[in-house]
Amino acid sequence: MIKIAVMGYGVVGSGTVEVFYKNLDNIEKKIGDKIDIKYILDLRDFSDSPYKDKFIKDFNIILNDPEISVVAEVIGGLNPAYQYVKSLLEKGKSVVTSNKELVAEKGAELIKTAREKNVNFFFEASVGGGIPIIRPLHHCLSANEINEIAGILNGTTNYILTKMIDEGESFEAALTQAQKLGYAERDPSADVEGADACRKICILASLAFGKHVYPSSVHTEGITGIAAEDIQYCKDFGGAVKLIGWASRKGNNAAVMVCPAFIAASSQLSSVNDVFNAILVRGDATGDVIFYGKGAGKLPTASAVVSDIIMAAKMDSNSKSLYWNDSDKSFVLDRKSLENKFYLRLICKDKNEILGAAEKMWGKVKILHRDNENENEIAFITDKVNEGRFDEDCAVIAEKAQIKGKIRVLDY
Numbered sequence: 001m002i003k004i005a006v007m008g009y010g011v012v013g014s015g016t017v018e019v020f021y022k023n024l025d026n027i028e029k030k031i032g033d034k035i036d037i038k039y040i041l042d043l044r045d046f047s048d049s050p051y052k053d054k055f056i057k058d059f060n061i062i063l064n065d066p067e068i069s070v071v072a073e074v075i076g077g078l079n080p081a082y083q084y085v086k087s088l089l090e091k092g093k094s095v096v097t098s099n100k101e102l103v104a105e106k107g108a109e110l111i112k113t114a115r116e117k118n119v120n121f122f123f124e125a126s127v128g129g130g131i132p133i134i135r136p137l138h139h140c141l142s143a144n145e146i147n148e149i150a151g152i153l154n155g156t157t158n159y160i161l162t163k164m165i166d167e168g169e170s171f172e173a174a175l176t177q178a179q180k181l182g183y184a185e186r187d188p189s190a191d192v193e194g195a196d197a198c199r200k201i202c203i204l205a206s207l208a209f210g211k212h213v214y215p216s217s218v219h220t221e222g223i224t225g226i227a228a229e230d231i232q233y234c235k236d237f238g239g240a241v242k243l244i245g246w247a248s249r250k251g252n253n254a255a256v257m258v259c260p261a262f263i264a265a266s267s268q269l270s271s272v273n274d275v276f277n278a279i280l281v282r283g284d285a286t287g288d289v290i291f292y293g294k295g296a297g298k299l300p301t302a303s304a305v306v307s308d309i310i311m312a313a314k315m316d317s318n319s320k321s322l323y324w325n326d327s328d329k330s331f332v333l334d335r336k337s338l339e340n341k342f343y344l345r346l347i348c349k350d351k352n353e354i355l356g357a358a359e360k361m362w363g364k365v366k367i368l369h370r371d372n373e374n375e376n377e378i379a380f381i382t383d384k385v386n387e388g389r390f391d392e393d394c395a396v397i398a399e400k401a402q403i404k405g406k407i408r409v410l411d412y
């Protein structure tokens, strides 16, 4: 009999327990052994729960119980999750987690500790909710050199953008609904400001490129600066505005970013709506592979946690392929050295003057239109420009016009 513990009984924790007991027969067949949850750690009172006898408040009970071989950490956040996970691994227990902040900040260290102790640290649920992406990257695609990853990695913002664009809902109403549905982070600014997507692209890039990508080295923008006018211009462009996390191999370095982007209708990412996520992985042998499914929510995320529990319970040694080395900030290239296309929306007195200045700096631009366009408004798309140079050029333009919208145009 394998005994496990679940730490945290919030949205994902309660979903994990629910999926575990719902499919226990099947799970035991897959493991080839009996398995049960011995403890659920949570400081709150759950005396009405059918699992009330399993609840404990003291982490040390789990740490010091030799019967416990696998622990699911679904508390979220760095503290106390990091201290708990580190000491469990050091004690020789495998840990599975949905905690993207933990993996994005401490992944290299915790993977190393797991390897030293010949146990496992699994985190399928940390990216893409119920979508299998971590294991495919280090197992099924391991014959490839992965050169590019780009995806819609945050369910909450994709849900908000879909509601705003398709149903004309306000940002606030859509966010409230995403919170009710259990999609949003405890602090939803992590969703709308891009930090959650940043953590996820850091995890994927670390795994794909073999070196830790830290969130602090990744330029991150959220969706709060997107106006209804930008969405209208994007319709003329022919596509959709999406929050994209992307990572690209550049020799011995990586370019990594999170930003809202105009995505052309020809891209499969443009039609990914609602809470769904999609992750495009470009391998040198496979070409493009797309992973698609529900990126947030109780049961999809629990599905990934329970799958990791099954895997950890089955394995009697460390998974060698799930590994990356630590690195420093110089691994990720400075945004200002990168080249991208931009959409700009400006309010100005003299459109011809602005257009002339823009084309002098950036070459021919593609002008966009929308219904009821303000007569002082101009919107266009540039060709690829160096980002550092573009910042300086925009400062010059800003002396003559108000820059109201500035969004990258990505070709995925």
Ligand code: HSE
Binding pocket: 126, 128, 129, 153, 154, 155, 156, 157, 183, 184, 185, 191, 196, 295, 296, 297
């Ligand atoms: N808040 C996250 C999202 C949850 O909306 O994608 C899943 O990681």
